[in-house]
Amino acid sequence: MRSRKQLLETAVHGIFLMLGLVTVGCVLLITVYLVVSGIPAIRQIGLVPFLLGDTWESTAAQPSYGILPFILTSIYGTAGAILFGVPVGFFAAVYLAKLAPTQVKSIVEAAVSLLAGIPSVVYGLVGMLVLVPGTRALFHVPDGASLLAAIIVLSVMILPSIIKVSITALEAVPKEYEDASLALGATPIETYFRVSVPAARSGIAAAVVLGVGRAIGEAMAVMMVSGNAANMPSLFESVRFLTTAVSSEMSYSSGLQRQALFSIALVLFLFIMLINAVLNFFLKGQKEG
Amino acid sequence: MLDRPISPSRRAYIGVMGLLCALSVLLVCALALFLIGYVLAAGLPNLSWELLTTKPSYLSDTIGILPDILNTIYIILAALLIVLPLGAGAAVYLTEYAANKRLVSVIEYAAETLSGIPSIIYGLVGMLVFTGVLGTSLLAGALTLVIMNLPTIMRTTQESLRTVPQSYREGAFGLGAGKWRVIRTVVLPGCADGIITGCILSVGRILGESAALLFTAGFAHALNGFFTGLASPGATLTVALYVYAKEQGEFGVAFAIAAILMLLTLAVNLTAALVGWYFRKRRAL
Numbered sequence: 001m002r003s004r005k006q007l008l009e010t011a012v013h014g015i016f017l018m019l020g021l022v023t024v025g026c027v028l029l030i031t032v033y034l035v036v037s038g039i040p041a042i043r044q045i046g047l048v049p050f051l052l053g054d055t056w057e058s059t060a061a062q063p064s065y066g067i068l069p070f071i072l073t074s075i076y077g078t079a080g081a082i083l084f085g086v087p088v089g090f091f092a093a094v095y096l097a098k099l100a101p102t103q104v105k106s107i108v109e110a111a112v113s114l115l116a117g118i119p120s121v122v123y124g125l126v127g128m129l130v131l132v133p134g135t136r137a138l139f140h141v142p143d144g145a146s147l148l149a150a151i152i153v154l155s156v157m158i159l160p161s162i163i164k165v166s167i168t169a170l171e172a173v174p175k176e177y178e179d180a181s182l183a184l185g186a187t188p189i190e191t192y193f194r195v196s197v198p199a200a201r202s203g204i205a206a207a208v209v210l211g212v213g214r215a216i217g218e219a220m221a222v223m224m225v226s227g228n229a230a231n232m233p234s235l236f237e238s239v240r241f242l243t244t245a246v247s248s249e250m251s252y253s254s255g256l257q258r259q260a261l262f263s264i265a266l267v268l269f270l271f272i273m274l275i276n277a278v279l280n281f282f283l284k285g286q287k288e289g
Numbered sequence: 290m291l292d293r294p295i296s297p298s299r300r301a302y303i304g305v306m307g308l309l310c311a312l313s314v315l316l317v318c319a320l321a322l323f324l325i326g327y328v329l330a331a332g333l334p335n336l337s338w339e340l341l342t343t344k345p346s347y348l349s350d351t352i353g354i355l356p357d358i359l360n361t362i363y364i365i366l367a368a369l370l371i372v373l374p375l376g377a378g379a380a381v382y383l384t385e386y387a388a389n390k391r392l393v394s395v396i397e398y399a400a401e402t403l404s405g406i407p408s409i410i411y412g413l414v415g416m417l418v419f420t421g422v423l424g425t426s427l428l429a430g431a432l433t434l435v436i437m438n439l440p441t442i443m444r445t446t447q448e449s450l451r452t453v454p455q456s457y458r459e460g461a462f463g464l465g466a467g468k469w470r471v472i473r474t475v476v477l478p479g480c481a482d483g484i485i486t487g488c489i490l491s492v493g494r495i496l497g498e499s500a501a502l503l504f505t506a507g508f509a510h511a512l513n514g515f516f517t518g519l520a521s522p523g524a525t526l527t528v529a530l531y532v533y534a535k536e537q538g539e540f541g542v543a544f545a546i547a548a549i550l551m552l553l554t555l556a557v558n559l560t561a562a563l564v565g566w567y568f569r570k571r572r573a574l
Contacts (some may be wrong), residue, residue, distance in 0.1 A: 005467060012469040019378030022400040023443065026436045030406065030414045037417060062547050091306075091313035099310060108314055110558065111321035117554040118324060119497030121527045122547045125534050126327060163317070185294070187419055189303045217407020219500040220527075224535055243409045243500075250413075250504055265413050269406070276405045280398075 031269075036230065038266030041065070041259035047144045049264065056230040056240075058249060058257040067267065073147065073233040074271070077222070078215040080151035081158055085215075086208055088155075089162030093207075096163070097170035098192045114188045116160035124224030127153045132225055141236045145227030148235045153221050158211035165210055169203020169286060170196055202285035209279045216271055219243035242268040325551060332548025336539040344512045352533070352542050356510045358549075360427060360523035363515055364506065365495050367431035368438065369488060375435065376442025377477075377484055383443075384450040385472055404440040411437050412501040413560065420505055425522040430506025434495055441494065442487040449483025452572070482568035489564060493557040496550065499527035508532050526550055 042050050045065050053066015092112075096105050128145075131152055136144030173196045181191040197204070219241075227238025228248050240248065245264050253261055294305075343353030379396070387393045415433030423429045453476055461471040507522030508529070524532065526546050534543035 009469055010468055012472075013386055016378055017504075019375055020382035020387065020392075020396050022375050023379060023396055023403060023439055025400050026439065027399045030410070030436075033414050033417050034410070046513055070414060087309075087478065088313045091309045092317050095310035095314045100314075108318060110562070111318050113558045113561075114321050114325065114554065115317070117493050117497065117551050117558055119527050119530075119554070120532075121497075121499050121530045122324075122550055125530065125540075125543055125547050126324060129331075129540065130327070130533060154392070159317060159320075187299075187303055187305050190299065193306050213405050213407075217409065219407065224531070240320040240450065243407065245512060247409055247500065247503065250416075261419060262413070265410055269410055272405060272407060273402075276402055279405070280401065288407040 034262070034266045034269050037259070037262040039263075041256060041263040042266075044256060045260065045263075050260075051267070053231060056245070058253070058260065060234075063257065065256075067242070067264055069230055069232045070240055070242045070245045070264065071267070073239045074216055074268075076233045076240075077147060077150050077154060077226075079211055079243060080147070081154035081215040082208065082211060084151065084155035085158045085162060085211060089159050089207070089211070090166060090204065092159075093163045093166035093170060093204075094192055094197065097167045098196060099188070112160050112163050115156070116164070119182040119217060120157065120221040121224070123153055123157055124221035127221060127225040135236070141234060143227060143238060145225055145238055146236045147226065147233055147239045150222045150226040150239070150241070153225055154215045154218060157218060157221060158214045162207045163212055165207035166200070166204050169207065172203065172286075173199045173221045200286075202282050206279055206282040206286060209275060209282060213272060213279065216268070216275070217243060219247050223247060234279045242271070305518070325555075328544065328547045328551045331447065332544035332546075332551070335545040336548060340545060344563040345510050352539060354526070354542070354546060356512045356528060357524050357526050357529040357546070359512070360518060361496065361525040362504075363518045363523075364427050364431050364434065364502075364525055365492055366515075367428060368434040368495055369491060371431065372435045372438045372442055373484065373488070374440050376482075376487065377446045378416055379439070380443050380446035380450055380480075380483075381472060381476070384447055385468070385476060400440040400443055403436065408437065408498060408501040412504050415501060415505040423520075425505065426520055427523050428508050428519040430502045430525075431519070433501050433505045434498065437498070438494060439499060441490050442484070445487035445490065446480055446483040449480040449486075453479035482564070482572075485564055486561065486568075489557060489561045493554065493561075496553055496557065497527060499525075499531055502528050503531070516517040 049070070050065060050067060052068050053064060054068045055064045055066050056069060082197040092108075097106055100108065127149055129285050132144035134144065135141065135146060135149050158274070162190050177199055178191050181195040186194070222241050223244040226241065226244065228240050228244055229238035230240045230245070231237050233239050242264055246261050246268070249257065250261055307381065323354065339351070340353055341358070342355050343351065345352045383393055383396060387396075409434050415429060415436075419429035419432045420426075423432075457475050457479065458471055461475045466474070471527045502525055506528070508524040509522040510524060510529070511521060513521055513523070530543050530546040530550070533539040533546070
């Protein structure tokens with residue numbers, strides 16, 4: 001009887017261990033599949049022409065597979081989104097975490113949650129019908145579907161993550177720091193910006209990095225507003241991101257072209273892994289205070 | 290209070306910082322209000338009973354989104370059904386069983402990595418792994434979503450497992466219960482709130498997901514039952530929105546779907562808030 005009970009316990013332990021390892025298995029699966037399917041095209045095209053080639057003509061008679069335009073577009077687009085999104089998100093987070101009355105805070109936080117929950121295709125749709133014509137009319141360019149429209153959509157989309165993570169970091173600042181500063185004669189706003197913000201800098205940095213990750217990985221919204229031509233990035237021209245390069249040709253691709261798309265995904269994946277590593281570095285810094 | 294007045298430069302600093310804060314918050318609120326107002330104003334007039342209850346027909350040249358609604362429900366059900374035991378089980382392992390610190394940190398790192406991977410990559414891997422075996426189908430899409438939502442369920446369950454008092458476990462052990470019995474009768478009922486919160490968050494995420502489904506679940510609009518539906522390709526609401534707006538130029542239908550999605554997002558957020566409030570209140574008692 002006793003041994004049967006023990007057997008059951010061991011079996012259950014084993015089952016839970018397996019469930020615990022599912023996540024690790026998934027990460028390995030994704031990594032292996034991306035590497036295995038991404039390497040062949042890079043070997044055939046050559047690493048340098050692939051990464052640094054500035055023309056992508058996958059369907060031409062003499063196809064060329066250079067993804068530098070996509071890499072640069074992704075970097076510029078992300079940088080632009082950070083440039084607009086981070087200041088707004090940062091100041092809003094300081095206000096919500098420190099200055100806002102409770103009721104205002106709960107209402108604005110509901111608005112932030114709403115922004116976080118809106119599907120990316122809805123952002124894309126609104127962008128298509130508001131931003132794209134708006135850009136065209138405002139800057140007198142032939143087509144409003146451009147890097148600028150994508151940057152604006154991305155900066156709105158990364159706001160919620162930046163605000164939420166920054167609020168958490170700011171709220172974790174020990175009350176004593178602020179009390180000490182207030183007792184020395186600093187006003188509340190001076191205290192929050194000169195004491196609380198530096199104390200929460202790791203967490204705020206993590207929020208920015210998270211925003212970078214969100215922006216570089218977004219596909220659908222960007223696909224709907226950026227025009228999708230494989231140009232070198234320029235603010236008012238139709239551009240293609242790493243993410244949209246994968247999705248826009250996947251449905252009709254074949255052969256080397258298809259393999260090259262997997263290689264683009266691999267490059268995107270490496271970017272994300274790098275960002276994750278940086279994010280973990282900052283989060284660790286936050287935990288250690 | 291000291292009588293020395295605050296110097297002009299300090300006054301300017303305070304003024305500027307306060308102004309920037311106010312402007313940023315106003316901008317965030319204005320964006321949320323604009324988005325919801327614009328989408329509802331453009332979408333609700335296009336909503337009709339016919340749109341909601343029919344499938345697209347080439348013969349009468351009408352568009353209906355009933356299949357897309359059903360597909361969304363099917364894919365949510367299927368994904369939750371699979372991800373719940375996996376995610377909750379992993380959380381139980383981490384908080385109740387795992388003795389090896391190294392292993393715990395590896396698993397947690399893996400979960401963090403998963404939550405950072407963009408959905409287009411999930412879509413691609415889902416296409417390589419699942420559609421090869423299952424074909425382009427809702428089930429392949431659901432399995433892709435399972436991997437995406439695993440970290441969410443795991444994290445919320447883990448958080449609420451930590452709030453189950455250690456004394457409950459010790460009490461049960463003291464009465465002679467085995468570990469599995471303790472987990473089944475004491476620990477799991479105590480973390481119901483975490484599992485439910487995780488479910489709501491996942492539903493929200495699945496509702497909004499499109500990039501991961503485009504190449505795994507496809508974009509057919511056939512009217513199917515649950516099991517045939519899972520085995521055949523189908524568009525969810527988000528994918529349908531994308532196809533109608535980007536490929537077919539049917540902006541009226543696209544906005545109608547967007548309005549539905551917006552209302553559902555609001556409902557999901559509200560439910561999450563209410564559930565969180567309810568559980569906090571119950572715990573405080």
